[in-house]
Amino acid sequence: MNYNSFNTPVSLRQMKITDVFWKKEMELVRNEVIPYQWEALNDRVEGASPSFCMRNFKIAGKMNQEKAQKGDKYVEPQYSFRGFEALPEDPNHLEEKFYGFVFQDSDFSKWIEAVGYSLTQHPDPALEKIADEAIDIVCGAQQEDGYLDTYYIINGKDKIFSNLRDHHELYCFGHLTEGAVAYYEATGKDKLLEAAKRFANYIYNYFGEEEEKCKGYPGHEIAEMALVRLYEVTGNRKYLDLSSFFIEQRGTKPYYFDSENHPDQTRKEENHLKYSYHQAHLPVREQKEAVGHAVRAVYLYSGMADLARLNEDKSMYEACESLWEDMVEKKMYITGGIGSTHMGEAFSFAFDLPNDTAYAETCASIGLVFFARRMLEIKPKAKYADVMERALYNGVLSGMALDGKSFFYVNPLEVNPIACYKDERKHHVKPIRQKWFGCACCPPNLARLLSSIGSYAFTESEKTLFVHLYMGACLTKKIGNQDIEVTIQSKFPWEGHVAISVRAKDTDFELALRIPGWCNGYQISDLEQFEIRKEDGYLYLKKNWLEEEHIQISFQMEPVLVAARTEVRETVGKVALMRGPIVYCLEEVDNGKDLHLLSVEATKSITLIDKKIEHESVKAITAFGKRTLKTEENGLYQPFKEKQSKEVCLTYVPYYVWANRGENEMQVWTRVE
Numbered sequence: 001m002n003y004n005s006f007n008t009p010v011s012l013r014q015m016k017i018t019d020v021f022w023k024k025e026m027e028l029v030r031n032e033v034i035p036y037q038w039e040a041l042n043d044r045v046e047g048a049s050p051s052f053c054m055r056n057f058k059i060a061g062k063m064n065q066e067k068a069q070k071g072d073k074y075v076e077p078q079y080s081f082r083g084f085e086a087l088p089e090d091p092n093h094l095e096e097k098f099y100g101f102v103f104q105d106s107d108f109s110k111w112i113e114a115v116g117y118s119l120t121q122h123p124d125p126a127l128e129k130i131a132d133e134a135i136d137i138v139c140g141a142q143q144e145d146g147y148l149d150t151y152y153i154i155n156g157k158d159k160i161f162s163n164l165r166d167h168h169e170l171y172c173f174g175h176l177t178e179g180a181v182a183y184y185e186a187t188g189k190d191k192l193l194e195a196a197k198r199f200a201n202y203i204y205n206y207f208g209e210e211e212e213k214c215k216g217y218p219g220h221e222i223a224e225m226a227l228v229r230l231y232e233v234t235g236n237r238k239y240l241d242l243s244s245f246f247i248e249q250r251g252t253k254p255y256y257f258d259s260e261n262h263p264d265q266t267r268k269e270e271n272h273l274k275y276s277y278h279q280a281h282l283p284v285r286e287q288k289e290a291v292g293h294a295v296r297a298v299y300l301y302s303g304m305a306d307l308a309r310l311n312e313d314k315s316m317y318e319a320c321e322s323l324w325e326d327m328v329e330k331k332m333y334i335t336g337g338i339g340s341t342h343m344g345e346a347f348s349f350a351f352d353l354p355n356d357t358a359y360a361e362t363c364a365s366i367g368l369v370f371f372a373r374r375m376l377e378i379k380p381k382a383k384y385a386d387v388m389e390r391a392l393y394n395g396v397l398s399g400m401a402l403d404g405k406s407f408f409y410v411n412p413l414e415v416n417p418i419a420c421y422k423d424e425r426k427h428h429v430k431p432i433r434q435k436w437f438g439c440a441c442c443p444p445n446l447a448r449l450l451s452s453i454g455s456y457a458f459t460e461s462e463k464t465l466f467v468h469l470y471m472g473a474c475l476t477k478k479i480g481n482q483d484i485e486v487t488i489q490s491k492f493p494w495e496g497h498v499a500i501s502v503r504a505k506d507t508d509f510e511l512a513l514r515i516p517g518w519c520n521g522y523q524i525s526d527l528e529q530f531e532i533r534k535e536d537g538y539l540y541l542k543k544n545w546l547e548e549e550h551i552q553i554s555f556q557m558e559p560v561l562v563a564a565r566t567e568v569r570e571t572v573g574k575v576a577l578m579r580g581p582i583v584y585c586l587e588e589v590d591n592g593k594d595l596h597l598l599s600v601e602a603t604k605s606i607t608l609i610d611k612k613i614e615h616e617s618v619k620a621i622t623a624f625g626k627r628t629l630k631t632e633e634n635g636l637y638q639p640f641k642e643k644q645s646k647e648v649c650l651t652y653v654p655y656y657v658w659a660n661r662g663e664n665e666m667q668v669w670t671r672v673e
Contacts, residue, residue, distance in 0.1 A: 006309055006377060006461065007459040007461040007466055008459060008460065008461075009377070009458070010454070010455065011185070012186075012454055012455055013120055014475060014477070015475045015476075016474045017454050017471065017473050018472040018489075019492075021492065021493060021494075022453050025450050026450055026451060026453065028404040028450075029114065029446070029450045030451070032405060033114075034111070034115060034127070034447060038130065042054050043055065051100065052098075053107040054108065055099070056098055056104060056150040056151075056154065057140070057141045059096050059097070059154055060141035061140035064142075064143070097154060098151050098154040102167045103171055103220070105149060105172040106171060106176075108138060108179075109179040112134065112179040112182070112183055113178050114448040116131075116179065116185065117182055117452040119187060120186045121451070121454075135189075135192045136191075138192070139195045141153060142199070145202055146199050147199065147202050149173070161206065161214060163261070164219050165278065168219065170218035171221075171222055173196075173200070173223055174218070174223035174224075174226035174227075176192075176199065177200065177227070177230050178226045178448075180195065181193065181230060181233050184233065197234065200227065203223075204242050207245065207246070208245055217250045219257070219278055220296050222303075224300065224304075225306050227246075228240060228306040240307075240310060243307065244307055244311070246303075247284055248283070250284055251275070251279070251280050251282045251283045251284060252283055255280065256280075257275065276292045277344055277346065278296060279293075284300070284319060285316065286319075287322075288322045289323070291346070294347055294367070295361060298327075298338070298367030301320055302374050305375055308320055320371075320375065320378075328383075330351055331348070333360055333413060334390075334413075334564070334583055334668065335360065335391075335395045335668070336390040336392070337360025337365055337391075337394075338360065338365065338368055339359045339360060340359060340360070341357070342357065342359045345361055350567070351568045353568050355668065356413075357412070357425060358412045358413055358429075360410065361409060362395070362396065362398075362407070362410075363445050365391045365396045366449050368388075368391045369388050369456060372387050372388035376466070376468060377459060380538055382514050382515060383517065383536075383537065388469070390581060390583075393583075396446065398655055398656040399442055402613065402614045402660045407443045408442070408659075409428075409434070410430065413667070415659075415665060417663050431659065432662075432663050453471070454471070456469065463479055463507075463510055464509075465509070465510075465511055467500075467513050467514060470498050470555075472489050472490045473487075474487050474488075477509075479504070479509055480507070484502070484509050485502075485503040485504075486504075486511070487500070487501045492580070493580050493582050494580075494619045495557065496557035496580065497552075497553070497554055497555075498552075498553040499550070499553075501548060502548070502549045502551070503545075503548050504545040509542070511541045512540050514537060516581070517537070518560070518580060519555045522555045523553070523554045524539075524553050525550075530543045531543060557579060559578070561575040561577055561600070561602055562576045571669045573672065574672060575600065575669070576670075577600075577623070577670075579608070582655070583654070583668060584620075584668075585666050586598065586650060586652060586667050587653060587661070587665065589664050591648075592627075594630075597627050597630075598626070598628075599625055599626050599627075599628070599670060599673050600671070601623070601624045602672050602673065606622070609621070611653065613653065613657045613661065614661065616657060618657060620652060622652070623650045624647065625650040625670075625673070626646065627646055628643045628644075628645045629646060631644070
């Protein structure tokens with residue numbers, strides 16, 4: 001493990017994203033998703049599930065004002081096992097109590113994080129004013145001691161941290177902290193950051209190795225990596241120590257969750273597999289297999305990677321590497337989706353990757369991107385960036401409609417709409433995107449990731465700029481007392497052409513370019529003028545830089561039919577189509593019904609075409625194929641005879657744009673001739 005290679009994300013304030021593809025997505029978030037989210041947080045979206053998020057903060061703030069008169073008496077909350085307060089028959093006459101899931105506070109936190117990132121790229125005084133007013137409401141709910149979770153503030157604080165496994169207080173704290181740091185770094189305003197610090201101090205005084213402190217840890221991870229961000233922005237070591245405590249304590253015996261009074265008492269210490277859902281079945285350094293709830297898992301692994309980097313912890317890095325390899329080589333869909341089963345939104349066993357019942361939650365792919373970048377910060381290996389790129393262009397972008405007004409929670413690789421409605425095993429799969437969700441984690445997660453996309457494209461060490469994703473941008477970097485400038489123009493993902501200009505005269509600046517794993521060849525202009533080294537899939541370029549240098553790169557980007565390992569039973573005899581980082585699929589609207597009757601001919605030519613889908617210009621692909629003909633047959637089964645077929649032209653579209661033209665069948669994997 002080479003600690004000298006550590007690098008950090010380029011600050012969003014040091015860059016301007018100019019990329020045609022990603023800037024469009026960012027503007028969609030800014031103009032559509034962020035305002036829409038704000039309406040949803042305030043329960044003003046007709047036909048969408050109410051959030052109650054801001055309402056809960058307002059009630060908690062009002063209770064703070066009335067606390068001296070009413071006291072702080074605990075009222076037993078009326079929650080189900082999942083902690084959701086059912087609506088009264090008349091939602092227009094709500095009582096002054098907590099409504100929604102126990103993690104409802106986090107909806108605001110993810111929204112304010114997206115706002116912060118967006119403001120770095122597009123200053124917006126009107127949006128900033130709304131955000132400041134929202135922060136006032138949230139901070140008004142904070143208790144004098146620093147505690148800030150509306151579920152327990154409203155219901156009574158005498159049971160705080162009594163159900164760490166299920167009740168998400170530390171999860172809500174984590175998102176609050178992520179949002180506070182993002183908003184502070186964007187605007188310089190620290191009101192929310194100070195609230196997050198006060199809550200963090202409260203938690204630090206409650207949890208820890210000292211005998212009198214609680215030995216628990218989060219049921220749903222994110223506090224671990226959020227505390228690292230708080231440490232990095234404040235320099236206060238105790239936040240890093242608290243993150244380390246939560247991670248090191250996890251999975252140790254006796255299992256902490258056994259000491260809590262849960263509605264279900266079936267989880268006994270001797271059956272440690274029950275704890276795998278929370279990644280609490282083994283100490284983290286002993287975990288070699290990605291298990292349990294997929295989002296929780298990659299959030300934990302991200303925190304582990306942070307600690308491995310900051311503490312120069314080789315064994316922690318090795319644990320992260322083992323978990324990465326298990327996940328990517330045995331449990332990841334071709335789209336970068338993870339978590340194949342809806343039962344627990346979880347990882348299944350190795351190579352169990354069903355297409356039509358896939359869960360592949362949008363948030364899980366987002367968490368995979370978090371993990372990948374943190375592994376890149378430790379060691380820039382192209383394999384991490386390859387997966388990050390795959391997840392971004394496919395498993396993440398598919399979660400949002402092209403107009404930014406509807407969303408997928410689940411991202412299957414095969415859909416028959418009839419099954420979505422009539423097969424209980426597939427009720428989690430939706431054939432069309434939804435306006436909003438009662439458990440609304442995916443839309444705001446999308447917003448915060450896309451608004452900060454530049455921090456995943458570029459990282460830097462003292463003298464090196466790493467280009468992990470080829471994204472149009474203007475960046476500045478300081479080497480010694482001198483500012484250098486790098487401008488990137490990219491035609492990704494539709495073409496493999498990249499132009500880079502560098503202004504780094506009289507510096508020993510080094511440019512590290514990722515060579516994508518999908519690329520069979522590339523050309524770089526005037527390569528002989530550079531000092532060159534290749535390492536872990538990156539090409540490092542150094543020279544005696546002149547006033548302004550220009551580099552032209554062309555990556556081969558050809559359509560490729562891809563097969564899965566034979567252990568993946570659901571795809572034997574089938575292929576998927578990729579071009580560059582984009583996974584393609586067949587839709588009924590282009591190819592007719594009964595997609596399962598289609599096959600693609602592997603030996604015939606594949607053609608690239610331009611196509612418009614809901615005003616989106618994409619590169620589609622046509623290929624020769626066959627359609628098995630239906631025959632009039634007596635009985636459900638009959639003796640085998642070769643089926644008749646006819647030649648057809650298949651039209652493939654990028655997976656991320658599917659379901660933007662109405663409800664229809666879709667499939668990624670197709671039989672091959």
